[in-house]
Amino acid sequence: MRVLVVTAVAAEADAVAAGLAHAGYASPGAQPPERPARFRRGGHSIDVLPAGVGPAAAAAGTAKALARAPYGLVVSAGIGGGFPGVAPLGSLVVASELIAADLGADSPDGFVPLPELGFGRDRLGAPPALREDVSRALGAVTGVVLTVTTATGTAGRAAELLARHPSAAAEAMEGFGVAEAADQYGLPTLEIRAISNEVGPRDRSAWRIGDALAALTDAFGKLPPVLESWTSHEH
Numbered sequence: 301m302r303v304l305v306v307t308a309v310a311a312e313a314d315a316v317a318a319g320l321a322h323a324g325y326a327s328p329g330a331q332p333p334e335r336p337a338r339f340r341r342g343g344h345s346i347d348v349l350p351a352g353v354g355p356a357a358a359a360a361g362t363a364k365a366l367a368r369a370p371y372g373l374v375v376s377a378g379i380g381g382g383f384p385g386v387a388p389l390g391s392l393v394v395a396s397e398l399i400a401a402d403l404g405a406d407s408p409d410g411f412v413p414l415p416e417l418g419f420g421r422d423r424l425g426a427p428p429a430l431r432e433d434v435s436r437a438l439g440a441v442t443g444v445v446l447t448v449t450t451a452t453g454t455a456g457r458a459a460e461l462l463a464r465h466p467s468a469a470a471e472a473m474e475g476f477g478v479a480e481a482a483d484q485y486g487l488p489t490l491e492i493r494a495i496s497n498e499v500g501p502r503d504r505s506a507w508r509i510g511d512a513l514a515a516l517t518d519a520f521g522k523l524p525p526v527l528e529s530w531t532s533h534e535h
């Protein structure tokens with residue numbers, strides 16, 4: 301069974317590929333740039349696709365890849381912001397739930413989530429047994445990962461998100477989009493984030509993207525045996 305890993309940008313895809321190489325996965329060679337890069341070890345195959353930043357690009361890229369080949373699992377992976385005191389810089393977060401935190405409507409009484417408007421869902425869960433096995437193998441924090449279309453840049457916004465989602469561990473911009481596309485194909489989604497910054501006041505000088513990419517590489521060096529075991533039992 302094949303696994304699709306979706307990142308936002310090429311640097312994240314490269315970090316994932318470096319981890320897969322550490323795990324003994326090899327690429328059969330150059331592939332068309334618009335196609336996911338394929339990595340194989342024995343009968344296992346993991347494809348890696350940098351689909352773009354934000355939920356729309358992530359959903360579109362995921363759906364396009366899933367239309368082309370049969371997958372059994374999708375993973376949204378990349379850097380992310382960590383909520384202070386929950387997910388420190390350089391740590392890893394595995395999503396218990398992938399929640400579109402700004403999908404809904406603003407109102408004089410505050411934010412109204414899409415389900416309360418009666419227009420659908422704003423969250424999808426990760427497979428509990430798999431996410432716990434992955435979290436244990438990676439030494440990760442398990443918690444809610446919020447998908448936003450605008451990265452948080454103030455303490456007030458961070459506090460507002462935490463008040464609505466007290467189990468939030470991290471924030472990123474693609475997970476829910478990936479999961480919606482995967483769910484349309486009947487597939488489960490994991491989200492794995494390597495923490496590059498704190499969710500809060502915008503301070504680019506405080507971002508540790510290099511350390512987060514190194515943590516992502518380490519994660520994907522450890523992840524394949526867990527995925528291989530799960531895919532051989534589940535499918």
Ligand SMILES: O=C(O)c1cccc(C(=O)CC[C@H]2O[C@@H](n3cnc4c(=O)[nH]cnc43)[C@H](O)[C@@H]2O)c1
Binds near residue numbers: 498502
């Ligand atoms: O605020 C800035 O100046 C700034 C500069 C470079 C990049 C950004 C991003 O927001 C990157 C978004 C990109 O990285 C993921 N990511 C990483 N940390 C966060 C976060 O705290 N909140 C949301 N997304 C984050 C995200 O998944 C995107 O792919 C900002």
